[in-house]
Amino acid sequence: MGGFVLRKAGAALIVVFCSSIVVFIGARALPGGPAEALGGENRDPAVVAAIKHAYGLDRPLPVQYVKWITHAVQGDLGLDARQLPVAHTIVTRIPITLELAFLAVLIGTVFGVLTGVIAAVRRGKLSDHAATTSALVGLSVPHFWLGLLMIIVFAVNLQWLPAGGYVPFSQDPIGNLEHMVMPAIVLGTGLSAVLMRQTRSAMLTSLGADYVRTARAKGLSEWSVVGKHALRNSLITVTTVVGLQLGALISGAVITEQIFVIPGFGRLTIEAINERDYTLLQGVVLVAATGYVVVNLLVDVVYSFLNPRIRVSGSATP
Amino acid sequence: MSYVETSAVTINPRARRRRLLRKRFLRRPLAVAGLVVAIGFILMAILAPLIAPYSPSATDFNALLAKPSREHLLGTDELGRDVLSRIIWGSRASIEAGVLATGLAIAVGVPIGIVAGYFRGWPDTVIARLTDVLLAFPFLIVAVGLAAILGPSLTNATIALGIGATPVFIRIARGEALSLREEDYVRAAVANGASDVRIIVRHVVPNMTSTLIVQATIAIPAAIIGEAVLSFLGLGVQPPTPSWGVMLADAQSYLSQAPRLAVYPGLAIFFCSLSFNLLGDGLRDVFDPRTTR
Amino acid sequence: MSLLEVDDLSVRFETDDGTVHAVDRLSFEVGAGEVLGIVGESGCGKSVSLMSLLGLLPETAVVSGRATFDGIDLLAARGTALRSIRGRKIAFVFQEPMTSLNPAFKVGNQIGEVLRRHLGLDRAAARKRTIELLELVRIPSAERRLDEFPHQLSGGMRQRVMIAMAVACDPKILIADEPTTALDVTIQAGILDLVRDIRERLGTAIVLITHNLGVVADIADRVLVMYAGRKVEEAPVAELFARPQHPYTNGLLAAVPRPGAGRLREIPGRVPSLAEIPQACAFAPRCPRADAITRSSVPELRTVGPGHMVACFHPGTDAEAAA
Numbered sequence: 001m002g003g004f005v006l007r008k009a010g011a012a013l014i015v016v017f018c019s020s021i022v023v024f025i026g027a028r029a030l031p032g033g034p035a036e037a038l039g040g041e042n043r044d045p046a047v048v049a050a051i052k053h054a055y056g057l058d059r060p061l062p063v064q065y066v067k068w069i070t071h072a073v074q075g076d077l078g079l080d081a082r083q084l085p086v087a088h089t090i091v092t093r094i095p096i097t098l099e100l101a102f103l104a105v106l107i108g109t110v111f112g113v114l115t116g117v118i119a120a121v122r123r124g125k126l127s128d129h130a131a132t133t134s135a136l137v138g139l140s141v142p143h144f145w146l147g148l149l150m151i152i153v154f155a156v157n158l159q160w161l162p163a164g165g166y167v168p169f170s171q172d173p174i175g176n177l178e179h180m181v182m183p184a185i186v187l188g189t190g191l192s193a194v195l196m197r198q199t200r201s202a203m204l205t206s207l208g209a210d211y212v213r214t215a216r217a218k219g220l221s222e223w224s225v226v227g228k229h230a231l232r233n234s235l236i237t238v239t240t241v242v243g244l245q246l247g248a249l250i251s252g253a254v255i256t257e258q259i260f261v262i263p264g265f266g267r268l269t270i271e272a273i274n275e276r277d278y279t280l281l282q283g284v285v286l287v288a289a290t291g292y293v294v295v296n297l298l299v300d301v302v303y304s305f306l307n308p309r310i311r312v313s314g315s316a317t318p
Numbered sequence: 319m320s321y322v323e324t325s326a327v328t329i330n331p332r333a334r335r336r337r338l339l340r341k342r343f344l345r346r347p348l349a350v351a352g353l354v355v356a357i358g359f360i361l362m363a364i365l366a367p368l369i370a371p372y373s374p375s376a377t378d379f380n381a382l383l384a385k386p387s388r389e390h391l392l393g394t395d396e397l398g399r400d401v402l403s404r405i406i407w408g409s410r411a412s413i414e415a416g417v418l419a420t421g422l423a424i425a426v427g428v429p430i431g432i433v434a435g436y437f438r439g440w441p442d443t444v445i446a447r448l449t450d451v452l453l454a455f456p457f458l459i460v461a462v463g464l465a466a467i468l469g470p471s472l473t474n475a476t477i478a479l480g481i482g483a484t485p486v487f488i489r490i491a492r493g494e495a496l497s498l499r500e501e502d503y504v505r506a507a508v509a510n511g512a513s514d515v516r517i518i519v520r521h522v523v524p525n526m527t528s529t530l531i532v533q534a535t536i537a538i539p540a541a542i543i544g545e546a547v548l549s550f551l552g553l554g555v556q557p558p559t560p561s562w563g564v565m566l567a568d569a570q571s572y573l574s575q576a577p578r579l580a581v582y583p584g585l586a587i588f589f590c591s592l593s594f595n596l597l598g599d600g601l602r603d604v605f606d607p608r609t610t611r
Numbered sequence: 612m613s614l615l616e617v618d619d620l621s622v623r624f625e626t627d628d629g630t631v632h633a634v635d636r637l638s639f640e641v642g643a644g645e646v647l648g649i650v651g652e653s654g655c656g657k658s659v660s661l662m663s664l665l666g667l668l669p670e671t672a673v674v675s676g677r678a679t680f681d682g683i684d685l686l687a688a689r690g691t692a693l694r695s696i697r698g699r700k701i702a703f704v705f706q707e708p709m710t711s712l713n714p715a716f717k718v719g720n721q722i723g724e725v726l727r728r729h730l731g732l733d734r735a736a737a738r739k740r741t742i743e744l745l746e747l748v749r750i751p752s753a754e755r756r757l758d759e760f761p762h763q764l765s766g767g768m769r770q771r772v773m774i775a776m777a778v779a780c781d782p783k784i785l786i787a788d789e790p791t792t793a794l795d796v797t798i799q800a801g802i803l804d805l806v807r808d809i810r811e812r813l814g815t816a817i818v819l820i821t822h823n824l825g826v827v828a829d830i831a832d833r834v835l836v837m838y839a840g841r842k843v844e845e846a847p848v849a850e851l852f853a854r855p856q857h858p859y860t861n862g863l864l865a866a867v868p869r870p871g872a873g874r875l876r877e878i879p880g881r882v883p884s885l886a887e888i889p890q891a892c893a894f895a896p897r898c899p900r901a902d903a904i905t906r907s908s909v910p911e912l913r914t915v916g917p918g919h920m921v922a923c924f925h926p927g928t929d930a931e932a933a934a
Contacts, residue, residue, distance in 0.1 A: 011447075136599070140592035142543045144550060145566060145584030152577040163573075210710035217667055217705070218725050218776065219698035232715045251458030255547055259570070270551065273462060288459065308715055308760040 001304050001311045008300045012293045019289035020072070023282055024065050068282070077283035086283040090265070094287070096166060097253055097264035103184035104249065105242070108191030113238060116199025120207060121226055131196060138193030143252060147186040147259040154182060164261035183260045187252050191245050198241045202234035236306050243299035250292060342604045349600020355593035362406055363413040370403035375558040383576045392582055395565070396572060401579065404560040405586050411561040412590060415476045415545035416538040422480030423487050423537060424530065431491025432518060436499050446492065452485040461548055475554035479544045483537050490533055494526040528605040535598030539591035546587050562587050613640040614783055614816055620676035622656070622663050632885045633659045635840040636676070641784060646810060646817045648831030648848070650824060650863070654882055656840040657820045658706070658788050665697050699729040702777035706789040708769035712761040718772050719757030725779045744775040748805055767798035771805065778809055785809070786818045791826065803829055824867055828852060833918070836860050839883050839893035842912065846919040856915055856926035858898050865929070892924065900925040
């Protein structure tokens with residue numbers, strides 16, 4: 001298992017490195033150029049040239065990159081257009097998005113796996129059809145529309161929940177959850193739909209397997225047969241699926257934060273692009289890419305634990 | 319010995335298979351419904367100028383945020399524009415983005431994937447690793463970045479969506495090519511001296527089509543929703559061109575006064591996406607030799 | 612004194628393509644401590660009939676008849692009653708050791724499960740007992756094997772683990788469904804030795820399903836021959852080999868390769884489809900003794916010797932029939 005994780009970690013590092021280069025070049029490709037953005041309204045070439053020199057923007061690209069990346073590794077991501085430290089801004093906003101993402105994954109996974117198992121066990125019956133249909137709906141619904149609908153129903157009409165905004169958990173736990181519940185459900189819907197279908201499919205395979213027959217022949221209870229023997233083998237599939245959906249989760253978080261006006265990391269990305277704040281943007285995307293890679297690595301670790309072949313020998317083939 | 323005249327009965331395996339697939343498809347009402355609705359949306363997009371009662375940008379300041387009535391079946395929006403017409407015209411952006419983005423992804427991704435899977439070697443390793451990295455990378459970040467660099471427009475959004483969908487098709491085409499090259503008929507063709515190009519064109523590609531079709535029916539609704547997202551964020555279709563995503567963005571400011579403005583475009587996206595998903599699910603069952611009906 | 616009495620067991624499957632009659636009015640008994648061999652070709656209903664006793668068939672199966680064990684009708688038992696018999700009083704060893712063990716759990720865990728469930732042992736006691744069981748089935752380095760996964764064991768060892776799981780709670784009957792078919796010939800002998808050993812040491816009654824007559828000759832006390840879902844002959848083992856009465860049994864014995872016996876004689880034709888219950892002798896299409904009677908009526912079981920029954924209109928050894 002250790003060898004597997006090390007290999008994946010190495011690959012992850014390379015991805016982060018490549019991403020940083022892409023981010024760096026991409027930010028410079030933004031129209032308007034950093035110097036013009038920093039100069040504000042002033043388009044006088046002399047002023048622009050002076051700004052460029054002051055910020056070291058007239059040095060060759062690789063030099064700029066090295067300077068940036070060395071600072072970045074030490075935690076210094078520079079100052080944004082409002083002269084605020086980028087790293088600080090990011091650090092304050094990330095926990096909010098993390099909380100949202102965590103709740104969404106929790107809701108999505110619990111609901112998706114549960115309905116998937118039930119649908120598989122009661123295959124062909126009403127509960128199976130209901131679950132499969134709702135999964136299809138969950139897949140087809142544009143989740144930002146779902147967010148708007150929920151706001152209309154729960155915030156505007158019923159007035160049960162706030163329409164947007166954020167309250168820190170430490171300040172007011174109930175309020176925090178009230179603000180988070182709709183966004184988390186909206187974000188988790190897509191994940192639960194995909195998980196429900198995959199879990200159902202994996203469980204159907206497991207339930208038809210010989211080892212499940214053996215488990216029954218041993219006189220184990222149905223709970224044990226389904227919940228321990230069949231489900232365990234499906235979890236491997238489920239983990240892989242969750243890993244693949246992480247990208248969609250990040251995309252979803254950006255929009256969800258936009259709709260529910262949550263001052264999180266996703267919203268920061270949009271702000272950075274709209275305001276052409278390239279220092280901020282560089283930092284944001286770098287952190288996003290790194291975070292994404294790290295989480296994928298964690299998923300790989302969980303997967304290697306669940307898959308007995310990898311756990312023992314470090315690879316899936318003998 | 320007598321010569322018996324045989325009637326010209328030719329057994330055409332390809333035609334028979336197509337008939338069998340059609341029969342299996344027709345036994346699935348949900349898939350048929352999906353196909354019908356999807357075609358409906360495509361027709362809506364093509365025939366928009368003919369079926370929309372009003373021009374999508376025609377404002378009427380006497381009827382702002384009007385409720386549904388006989389003149390305006392779905393009411394009007396905050397500038398007095400007819401919602402129904404905007405929805406009909408909005409289908410153009412969605413279908414165009416959905417179909418073109420997917421087409422781009424197939425046109426670029428499939429050849430790359432075939433090259434990787436069929437020829438193997440170091441190009442394969444490079445392509446495979448690269449695809450793995452790109453595969454789950456949040457397409458929105460890519461699309462947002464691209465839109466920011468190239469400027470927001472439907473075309474750029476479509477390109478961005480197409481790029482986002484390409485890794486999936488590379489992966490699929492590569493997988494199919496990898497397994498198909500081991501088939502006996504491919505080996506027979508090689509033994510007969512057929513060139514690689516000929517083998518790919520005659521044997522590999524035709525056998526991939528069913529998998530690619532199914533994947534396309536998944537990619538199209540994803541691209542449709544993607545276009546809506548980008549337009550919602552202001553990175554896709556620019557006003558006054560109507561798009562379901564833009565309509566939803568505009569509706570945000572009027573959630574308490576006219577919630578229906580958020581409902582209609584969303585429903586359109588939902589049904590359009592649902593129809594393709596149903597079609598895709600049905601096709602997947604039809605092509606799968608293991609399903610019995 | 613019989614442990615298990617099966618009466619008129621019939622099993623049919625309702626599939627999309629129609630009904631399949633897998634077992635037709637099968638009756639037999641298993642006495643305490645005896646080894647009953649059930650022989651027949653693939654698809655003749657041997658496995659299905661035994662799996663129906665423990666309710667291990669899929670939902671499409673329709674089972675009728677009675678199977679009395681310990682005063683309970685197994686075929687009518689459900690839920691807790693059935694689960695308390697499975698693995699505890701009657702245990703099953705399946706044919707495919709490769710796929711019959713759960714790949715995600717350690718071997719010791721899978722054996723320990725049965726002990727904890729039926730005997731209520733705690734973890735430590737279960738672990739100790741599992742090691743004893745592994746040693747009983749002659750798996751070397753038992754303590755190390757406990758913590759290994761099935762994919763780390765060879766086919767023969769996996770089958771031994773299956774047997775260990777089955778005898779863990781000292782069941783009265785052990786049903787072994789073709790335990791050696793999926794294994795190499797060299798490993799087979801070891802497994803059979805083990806089965807014999809278990810019968811002697813633990814006194815367990817064994818129902819051994821196989822299509823290999825050599826195995827039967829080796830271990831069984833009595834033999835039951837099945838064809839197309841029906842019992843066609845039953846006899847003590849020595850009697851069956853000395854005086855086979857049914858033409859199918861004769862055919863089976865003649866098909867066993869023996870050095871110096873000349874060309875192998877095969878039984879012509881194929882096993883019939885089980886879509887309908889024929890109103891004739893099921894073997895008639897392939898039988899050298901077939902005539903108008905056998906093609907139009909179903910032969911019933913008749914006793915032709917002590918403990919020896921046959922369902923045939925023209926019973927007798929091939930030598931007698933030829934004469």
